[in-house]
Amino acid sequence: MAKRGTKPLPRHKDMSDSDVDLWQKRITNVTELMKSRHEEWRRLLNAYELELEVDIENPRKISRFYPLARQIIASVSFNYPQVLMRVEDNNKQYQSEILERTANAMLETIQAKRHINQASFDALFCCLGWLKYGVNPPGDEDLVPPYVANDGMQNGMFYIQRVSPFNVFVDPLCPPHDMSQAQYIIEKMLVPLDLLRKDERFHRTGQITETPEEDPEEMMQDIDGGYEEGEDKGQMDKAKQLSRMVVIYQIHDRIGKRQITFAKGVKQPIQNIRHPFLAGESGVVPDPADPNRTLLTGEFTPTGGYLVEEGFPFHAIKYDLTCDTLYGKPMMAYAEDTQTGVIESVTRRHNWLKRLALIILGNKNEQAENPDAGEQLESAKDTSLLWVSDVNNAFRAMPMENVPPDQLGIESDYRAYEDQILQVGQLVNAGQRTLTATQSALVASFSQLNREWLQQGPVGAYEATVYNGLRIMSDVRYTPRNFLVNVSEGEHDPVYEAVTGDLLQARFKVDIEASSMRPLYEELQREDALALFNYIIQIPEIPRIEAIKHLLRAFRVPNMDKMLGPGINTEAVRAAQLENQWMLLQGKDPGIAPEQDHEIHLKVHMEISKDEGVLKALQQNQGLLVGLQGALQTHIQAHEQALQQKAAGGGGPAPSPGGQINSTRREGGGGSAAGTIAGITQGIQSQVRSNAQTISQAGASIDRGQN
Secondary structure (H helix, E strand, O other): OOOOOOOOOOOOOOOOOOHHHHHHHHHHHHHOOOOHHHHHHHHHHHOOOHHHOOOOOOOOOOOHHHHHHHHHHHHHHOOEEEEEEEEEEEEHHHHHHHHHHHHHHHHOOHHHEEEEEEEEHHHHHOOEEEEEEOOOOOOOOOOOOOOOOOOOOOOEEEEEEEEOHEEEEEOOOOOOOOOHHHHHEEEEEEEEEHHHOOOOOOOOOOHHHOOOOOHHHOOOOOOOOOOOOOOOOOHHHHHHOOOEEEEEEEEEEOOEEEEEEOOOOOOOOOOOEEOOOOOEEEEEEEOOOOEEEEEEEEEEEEEEEEEHHOOOOEEEEEEOOOOOOOOOOHHHHHHHHHHHHHHHHHHHHHHHHOOOOOOOOOOOHHHHHOHHHHHHHHOOOOOOOOOOOOOOOOOEEEOOOOOOOHHHHHHHHHHHHHHHHHHHOOOOOOOOOOOHHHHHHOOOHHHHHHHHHHHHHHHHHHHHHHHHHHHHHOOOOOOOOEEEEEEEOOOOOOEEEOOOOOHHHHOOEEEEEEEHOOOOOOHHHHHHHHHHHHOOOOOOOOHHHHHHHHHHHHHHOHHHHHHHOOOOHHHHHHHHHHHHHHHHOOOOOOOOOOOOOOHHHHHHHHHHEEEEEEHHHHOOOOOOHHHHHHHHHHHHHHHHHHHHHOOOOOOOOOOOOOHHHHHHHHHHHHOHHHHHHHHHHHHHHHHHHHHHHHHHHHHHHHHHHOO
């Protein structure tokens, strides 16, 4: 495997003979304990693949497991969920959006959906579906055991991996409701020997012996196969032998806070290190080649606890109710007898109808008159004409008995029982009257409640994935260097920045919007958005533009700004109005700046040139009127020229010379709108007092003329 550069390897420790013997006995104990459960799981999986054990001749293989499994998984985990984050520290509320974007991007990056869906399938047939969390070490060739399933993993990135239920062994003393009380979890792996020997994280790999062909128990692997009794068993075992696969057992010791790995043929563990996901503080030093980066020294001070929930880098999806042991009855085991019953009933009906083939009875007198009548009847085709002496009595079909009604009743009962066990259909209206939300919840159908219950399995898996992922990535040992997240605001063009551990270090809670995983979720959202829009658009307190944006967002409009068109630039309107006042008082062109909104300015300036009230007020002072008209004409021409140059693709005009406002703009604002407004305001304040009497006299003259 590739070198790990500046990151030191965890320190390996040998065990005492008594500890080695203890763990070997524990491995033997849990594998023997799970044998009976594994047999049941394989029987159910074989039934899913129509390898049925039905006590009837030539059974009609009708699968009830397949549509039920597909319906359940599609109903409870169809889409990626919407992740919502809450930061408990009031001083770090801004981090909630950062965490949300990181979590949603992480789920897609690590391809969490396909692993969680497969684990959901496992839980139907094996009681528990297992997910494993970890970090793929940085480097071009660094992979984690079993090495063969790492194509979807990014180097240096947190990952999720579905693990076969046949390969996970939990402390038998673990209670059914709390995984954190287990002392240990053991994972069985089938690993290519060549890659294992090259992995420098393991020791004594040269002593590992290959698994012989005649040892089928050691070669069993994964529910994806289930070949130990099928016709493909020999070929699968041969493929494993050709790939030089060996079995190793990786132990996650929660009490001892160690990660221990045993391999066949080696007495001492090939790996015995401090658990990699212990919470603690890592020693770091500045990188001499890059002052913005740090290097790990290998020193680590545990602070208690783990980065992962329950102290294990595993999460179990469980649909069934809790019982007296961790492993209860798989859900499909409750539907096994109903599937067998339906198959037996359909087979009996099929055999019944097949035995009662169509038989024609003929009249002997008809045969005497026409010896070929039988052959003619057998060879007759559609619309054939057959001449007989007695049309009513020449031939008739032999009467057959109908299938007993109870046979159809049995099938109907089986399907009804099956629906009660696993149905996850839609809510059924329980009454004719209109119900409140509370009443509707109280009278919800069994199938709706059942689906809500089952959905907690995938929801919990996504919550655990987000929580463990963010906790691990926030640690300095595991912060990915190349994980980018879009940090742009609103619907602007994406802006990607690398996620750093300090952005994720906060006390947070994970909420999953469960309904977002259901089919047609987007369609339901659009219907709700339309209904809400029709209601709030009539409310004057709600801005119309915000209501329209909410509707467009629900329909995934990529660029709302283009559809809505340019909004009103209030700053530009205000600046243009102040320029009008400047030209009215000074009679001078205030000049323009290239970055101004020339269209808005032109509109405002044209309004004052047509304002009859202003023109009448200036009739008594021709000097002001001529100055305003000249300044307006020059100023409007400058804006028009700027628009023409912009349309031609030029870089925009240089600031026009103008008067005092331009000098103020250059000195204070560098051409900004704020500088323009400030300059105009100062100029107006200096001229208002000197021109106030002139305007007042002009107004008084107009009043006297009107009187």
